[in-house]
Amino acid sequence: MSRAPYVSFAVRPESPGRRLGSRDVVEALSQELSLGRLPVGSRLPPVRVLEAQLGLSKNTVQTAYDELVARGLLETREREGVFVAARSAGHEVTPAFEAPLPKLKPPPDLGPTRIPRDSIMLSTVFVDPELLPRDRIEECARSVLREGLAPFYDAQGHPGLRDAIARRLRSRGMDVDADEVIVTCGSQQALDIVARASEVRRVAVESPTYSHARLLFENAGLNVTSLPFDPFRGIPLDEWEQEIRRARPGLLYNITSFQNPTGYSYSTHELTSLLSLAERYGFSLLEDDWGSDMLSGSEYRPMLRLLGGKNVLYVNSFTKKLWPSLRVGFVVAAPHLVPALIAQKRLSALGNPWLTEATVAEFLERGYYDAHLGSLQRELDARYAACLETLSQLMPEGVRWTTPGGGPTLWLELPRSVDLEKLRERCALRKVLIESTRNHFAGAPNLHGFRVSFAFSPVATLRRGLEILAEEITRA
Amino acid sequence: MSRAPYVSFAVRPESPGRRLGSRDVVEALSQELSLGRLPVGSRLPPVRVLEAQLGLSKNTVQTAYDELVARGLLETREREGVFVAARSAGHEVTPAFEAPLPKLKPPPDLGPTRIPRDSIMLSTVFVDPELLPRDRIEECARSVLREGLAPFYDAQGHPGLRDAIARRLRSRGMDVDADEVIVTCGSQQALDIVARASEVRRVAVESPTYSHARLLFENAGLNVTSLPFDPFRGIPLDEWEQEIRRARPGLLYNITSFQNPTGYSYSTHELTSLLSLAERYGFSLLEDDWGSDMLSGSEYRPMLRLLGGKNVLYVNSFTKKLWPSLRVGFVVAAPHLVPALIAQKRLSALGNPWLTEATVAEFLERGYYDAHLGSLQRELDARYAACLETLSQLMPEGVRWTTPGGGPTLWLELPRSVDLEKLRERCALRKVLIESTRNHFAGAPNLHGFRVSFAFSPVATLRRGLEILAEEITRA
Numbered sequence: 037m038s039r040a041p042y043v044s045f046a047v048r049p050e051s052p053g054r055r056l057g058s059r060d061v062v063e064a065l066s067q068e069l070s071l072g073r074l075p076v077g078s079r080l081p082p083v084r085v086l087e088a089q090l091g092l093s094k095n096t097v098q099t100a101y102d103e104l105v106a107r108g109l110l111e112t113r114e115r116e117g118v119f120v121a122a123r124s125a126g127h128e129v130t131p132a133f134e135a136p137l138p139k140l141k142p143p144p145d146l147g148p149t150r151i152p153r154d155s156i157m158l159s160t161v162f163v164d165p166e167l168l169p170r171d172r173i174e175e176c177a178r179s180v181l182r183e184g185l186a187p188f189y190d191a192q193g194h195p196g197l198r199d200a201i202a203r204r205l206r207s208r209g210m211d212v213d214a215d216e217v218i219v220t221c222g223s224q225q226a227l228d229i230v231a232r233a234s235e236v237r238r239v240a241v242e243s244p245t246y247s248h249a250r251l252l253f254e255n256a257g258l259n260v261t262s263l264p265f266d267p268f269r270g271i272p273l274d275e276w277e278q279e280i281r282r283a284r285p286g287l288l289y290n291i292t293s294f295q296n297p298t299g300y301s302y303s304t305h306e307l308t309s310l311l312s313l314a315e316r317y318g319f320s321l322l323e324d325d326w327g328s329d330m331l332s333g334s335e336y337r338p339m340l341r342l343l344g345g346k347n348v349l350y351v352n353s354f355t356k357k358l359w360p361s362l363r364v365g366f367v368v369a370a371p372h373l374v375p376a377l378i379a380q381k382r383l384s385a386l387g388n389p390w391l392t393e394a395t396v397a398e399f400l401e402r403g404y405y406d407a408h409l410g411s412l413q414r415e416l417d418a419r420y421a422a423c424l425e426t427l428s429q430l431m432p433e434g435v436r437w438t439t440p441g442g443g444p445t446l447w448l449e450l451p452r453s454v455d456l457e458k459l460r461e462r463c464a465l466r467k468v469l470i471e472s473t474r475n476h477f478a479g480a481p482n483l484h485g486f487r488v489s490f491a492f493s494p495v496a497t498l499r500r501g502l503e504i505l506a507e508e509i510t511r512a
Numbered sequence: 513m514s515r516a517p518y519v520s521f522a523v524r525p526e527s528p529g530r531r532l533g534s535r536d537v538v539e540a541l542s543q544e545l546s547l548g549r550l551p552v553g554s555r556l557p558p559v560r561v562l563e564a565q566l567g568l569s570k571n572t573v574q575t576a577y578d579e580l581v582a583r584g585l586l587e588t589r590e591r592e593g594v595f596v597a598a599r600s601a602g603h604e605v606t607p608a609f610e611a612p613l614p615k616l617k618p619p620p621d622l623g624p625t626r627i628p629r630d631s632i633m634l635s636t637v638f639v640d641p642e643l644l645p646r647d648r649i650e651e652c653a654r655s656v657l658r659e660g661l662a663p664f665y666d667a668q669g670h671p672g673l674r675d676a677i678a679r680r681l682r683s684r685g686m687d688v689d690a691d692e693v694i695v696t697c698g699s700q701q702a703l704d705i706v707a708r709a710s711e712v713r714r715v716a717v718e719s720p721t722y723s724h725a726r727l728l729f730e731n732a733g734l735n736v737t738s739l740p741f742d743p744f745r746g747i748p749l750d751e752w753e754q755e756i757r758r759a760r761p762g763l764l765y766n767i768t769s770f771q772n773p774t775g776y777s778y779s780t781h782e783l784t785s786l787l788s789l790a791e792r793y794g795f796s797l798l799e800d801d802w803g804s805d806m807l808s809g810s811e812y813r814p815m816l817r818l819l820g821g822k823n824v825l826y827v828n829s830f831t832k833k834l835w836p837s838l839r840v841g842f843v844v845a846a847p848h849l850v851p852a853l854i855a856q857k858r859l860s861a862l863g864n865p866w867l868t869e870a871t872v873a874e875f876l877e878r879g880y881y882d883a884h885l886g887s888l889q890r891e892l893d894a895r896y897a898a899c900l901e902t903l904s905q906l907m908p909e910g911v912r913w914t915t916p917g918g919g920p921t922l923w924l925e926l927p928r929s930v931d932l933e934k935l936r937e938r939c940a941l942r943k944v945l946i947e948s949t950r951n952h953f954a955g956a957p958n959l960h961g962f963r964v965s966f967a968f969s970p971v972a973t974l975r976r977g978l979e980i981l982a983e984e985i986t987r988a
Contacts, residue, residue, distance in 0.1 A: 073780075234615070
């Protein structure tokens with residue numbers, strides 16, 4: 037910085053509305069100076085600045101400064117400006133306050149913020165960007181820019197995008213209107229605004245579940261009930277009913293296809309049973325349907341939102357399937373719940389960037405999304421098959437894995453004798469990264485393993501990662 | 513939708529890891545059917561779907577279906593697929609559950625979501641998009657697209673953008689490092705993550721203040737203390753001290769330049785006095801500096817963050833000054849507070865779109881921002897001068913207004929005899945929109961007026977709006 041900051045002070049006209057004159061400036065400044073409010077040596081605003089701010093002519097300001105310099109209260113320094121003189125009543129020291137440090141809650145352990153470059157990511161839920169349609173997204177963004185950036189955002193979300201989303205959901209059997217869609221920053225913001233808006237502060241979640249949902253609910257002060265399940269056996273509906281009867285959640289959050297982190301998909305019977313439980317115990321449903329678009333032939337798969345109607349809150353996102361850095365997701369809600377959710381979105385972020393929403397709208401309108409999903413599903417199915425094959429070849433006795441039938445991940449279950457934390461450390465030394473799974477469980481872990489991602493790395497890379505993993509498991 | 517959705521069901525191998533055969537499919541399905549879990553007439557997944565999901569050959573699935581058709585449990589319908597037969601134990605009725613409706617908190621009154629087109633917006637804080645550099649932003653976005661979309665976002669914000677922001681703040685005298693900057697979705701998300709993270713759940717705000725900040729704090733469950741001030745007289749520091757001593761806020765939120773909604777700018781003495789109070793009563797400071805960039809010659813204006821050092825939380829945004837629909841803002845925090853704020857941002861939205869952040873980074877790196885601010889300030893100063901002139905000509909006796917010295921708005925104070933709500937309604941009938949100001953006040957309103965925006969409309973349009981306003985005030 038080439039110059040010192042300058043002090044500011046108020047100049048008020050004798051009576052409101054009257055034009056300011058140099059008298060007003062002299063009086064305001066000499067009062068500040070006589071009260072010692074302007075430190076000795078501090079710089080006054082340049083004439084042109086006061087001119088613009090006070091609507092005075094240059095002359096008027098200069099006249100005022102000249103008078104105060106003549107009275108010895110200010111002094112002029114060549115090429116530097118006008119400063120508070122030592123003769124003024126100002127203190128010698130520049131105020132060296134240090135404001136008190138804000139007290140913030142310690143951050144919950146969310147895992148690493150960034151993805152390291154030179155390691156094999158064995159547990160990520162992200163899909164290999166090579167399988168995602170970067171060129172076509174860029175093409176859509178360029179097309180949007182050609183039409184021109186809209187100046188304002190829509191708090192509910194880009195109308196064309198909401199319309200395209202509603203049309204797509206209708207083609208999959210759900211009764212959805214564009215006005216029932218709220219576009220969000222990925223599904224995380226969708227979960228956040230539901231959590232903020234929920235009147236009943238008790239939520240039930242699968243255990244294990246998506247860790248950032250559980251941590252969000254806890255951080256928002258919701259009481260979280262754990263509904264344990266074993267992905268090798270399905271949903272224990274009787275146990276869940278007992279737990280629900282005891283805890284009386286207002287909301288049940290679940291992931292109905294390719295459950296994160298287990299890869300489990302609910303059967304139709306399990307979904308309708310959940311709906312019966314919801315009716316019996318009066319809780320509402322928050323369905324996270326991130327997975328079904330990754331399932332081959334999923335266009336007619338019935339989700340909770342289809343079976344249970346408009347009262348089911350339905351969340352989905354384009355993050356994993358289209359392009360992570362776009363940050364576009366959405367929640368679908370019954371019409372009269374929409375204002376409460378938009379209000380929470382406005383309080384948290386007002387609205388999201390128009391450009392990315394318009395780009396995704398363009399992508400959907402051109403029919404690119406379903407074409408892309410078709411090829412993505414084929415690729416995921418191939419990688420899934422290769423992963424199963426590799427696991428069968430490499431994994432030692434006692435290791436089991438779920439067979440999700442597609443998607444990006446499966447759950448690898450290890451013998452209890454294997455120390456997961458040590459395994460993680462040993463693999464990390466060999467540049468194979470496994471996630472810590474503690475955060476997935478609401479309550480005590482009922483599984484002993486972690487996600488294996490077959491969607492993120494090419495087959496050969498995944499195989500290398502699994503070889504190292506198998507060696508380290510065997511050594512454990 | 514051309515076809516009915518199909519049911520799903522789980523098929524598990526006899527022992528984990530073993531390959532599935534048609535036996536497994538037959539057993540799983542006949543069990544579901546005998547338990548009546550699949551409604552009569554519901555559609556089975558197509559063979560190709562089970563093939564992909566279960567990793568079976570087409571033949572294996574077909575064999576299983578054929579066997580169940582032969583047993584009369586399933587039936588084939590030409591060109592439609594395989595369905596649950598009436599002979600199975602299934603119920604006739606399709607489950608017609610309706611899930612319970614979620615209970616959501618009623619939304620706070622945040623005012624209208626969208627900006628109407630054919631009215632004169634007399635109270636908006638937005639700047640006329642015609643004064644904003646749309647072409648150059650689009651140029652930067654195209655340049656970013658040429659380099660290629662990054663697949664992943666950075667939860668803290670685009671590193672190049674954080675770097676450019678830190679450099680710019682350093683050139684204005686603040687000691688800021690890129691690692692201390694967290695990019696947010698406008699300043700609203702910055703306020704939100706601070707509110708979420710605050711350990712002390714008591715905040716003090718100016719009254720009037722930015723309404724969405726006050727509503728956010730209240731909605732987040734913070735206890736909000738009102739610090740009333742009169743923009744015609746400045747900050748009543750003694751009264752504030754009394755109130756602070758009584759309420760013991762953990763945080764004080766204020767807007768130091770062109771305060772929203774009054775247009776008031778703090779004097780240096782008021783800022784240093786606030787810092788002394790902060791030290792004496794142990795509260796921390798959350799400075800919203802949206803205004804100073806709109807102030808001519810503001811490059812050396814000392815803000816709280818400059819006077820009080822790194823402990824002051826500093827919020828700013830590009831929304832009003834660059835382009836609203838980009839939704840880019842930021843908060844600057846002392847290094848060891850950064851992880852807590854990033855964690856709250858991740859819980860609320862994970863991260864924001866990379867494309868818009870990269871575009872703003874490019875805009876700053878090219879030096880476009882300061883060039884733009886120079887011309888924006890000139891235009892705002894001219895509109896400000898024209899607004900003062902018009903008000904002097906048009907406003908009846910007893911109407912006063914603040915003289916902010918620039919920026920986008922001033923506060924118009926009316927005689928108490930004028931019914932603001934009726935005035936608002938009468939002006940709205942004539943397509944001149946004034947905002948309701950109730951939300952600006954934490955506690956009883958200590959002013960009787962509203963914002964006048966001289967930044968949003970061209971001079972002639974503003975004049976027309978003010979003429980109608982003056983007529984309606986006179987008639988009241």
